[in-house]
Amino acid sequence: MNLKKTILTASFLITGLGMVNAQQAAKHEDTEFYTPVPAKVTPGRTVADAPSDAVRLFDGKDLSQWVMTDDRTKPATWKVANGILTVDKTSGNIETKQSFNNYQLHLEWRIPANITGEGQARGNSGLFLASIGKGDAGYELQILDNYKNKTYTNGMAGSVYKQTTPLANPSRPAGEWQTYDVIWTAPTFNDDKTVKTPAKVTVLFNGVVVQNGFELKGPTQYVGQPSYKQAHGPSPIKLQAHGDKSEPLSFRNIWVREINEPK
Numbered sequence: 001m002n003l004k005k006t007i008l009t010a011s012f013l014i015t016g017l018g019m020v021n022a023q024q025a026a027k028h029e030d031t032e033f034y035t036p037v038p039a040k041v042t043p044g045r046t047v048a049d050a051p052s053d054a055v056r057l058f059d060g061k062d063l064s065q066w067v068m069t070d071d072r073t074k075p076a077t078w079k080v081a082n083g084i085l086t087v088d089k090t091s092g093n094i095e096t097k098q099s100f101n102n103y104q105l106h107l108e109w110r111i112p113a114n115i116t117g118e119g120q121a122r123g124n125s126g127l128f129l130a131s132i133g134k135g136d137a138g139y140e141l142q143i144l145d146n147y148k149n150k151t152y153t154n155g156m157a158g159s160v161y162k163q164t165t166p167l168a169n170p171s172r173p174a175g176e177w178q179t180y181d182v183i184w185t186a187p188t189f190n191d192d193k194t195v196k197t198p199a200k201v202t203v204l205f206n207g208v209v210v211q212n213g214f215e216l217k218g219p220t221q222y223v224g225q226p227s228y229k230q231a232h233g234p235s236p237i238k239l240q241a242h243g244d245k246s247e248p249l250s251f252r253n254i255w256v257r258e259i260n261e262p263k
Helices: 003-025
Strands: 055-058 066-068 079-081 084-086 094-096 103-110 125-131 138-143 177-185 195-197 200-205 208-215 250-258
Antiparallel strands (some): 084 250
C-alpha cells in the first residue's frame, strides 16, 4: 500500500471513530431548549361537535376503534367510564384500527386536578399524529400540564416534541378540559424511499393557533436530531401511556375527518 492510500485509510478510520464517539456522547438534553418562552394566552370556551362526515374514534362508549400498539391483534384495554377514556400506564400505548393519510382531528384531554410532580413528570402523554411502529415510534404532539409548569419549550404542551416551540401557551389549569384541533398533512416519499415532501401540521390548542403549517424534520427523536429514515403510507393515530409516575390523564370526544384533495 502506498503512502497516499495509507493516509486516506487512516483518515477514514479517524473520521469513523469520531462519528461513533459523537453519537455515543449524545444526550437528550442536547435537543432541549428553553427560549423563547411562549406568551400566556387565555383561551375561549367552546366545544367542538363532530361534523357529519367524521369518524368518531371515541364517543364515550367503548374502544371499538382502538387496538394496542405493541400487538395490534389485541383490543385496547384503557379504562372507559362515565363517557371518559383514562390512560392505563400498565398496558402501553393504544392506536386506531384505521390508518389515515391527511386529516382533521379533534381531541379533548384533561390532566388530573390532583396532579403532582413537575416538568415532564406532570401529566405527560402524547398524541402521535402518525404511528409508524411499536412503542413511541411516530410523530408526537406533546400533551403535558403547562399552566404553571416550566419545562423545555420544545417539550411543552402544543409543541411538536423536540422539534418546535408552540406559538403561544393557552393551557388551562389541571382539572379542566383542553382541546387539540389538528390539520395533518402526511409526508410523501419518492420511489427510492427518500422523502419527497415533509409532513406538515397546524394545531389549535384551546382554539389558539400554536403550530401554523410547521414542517416536521422527521419522526420524534428523544435523543439526537430527527430525520426521515423510513418511508411509509397512511398510518394509525396513537395515544401514549407515558412511563412517568404522575396520575394518568383522560380523553374524550375524539373524531377525525380525512382530507381528500379535489379530483
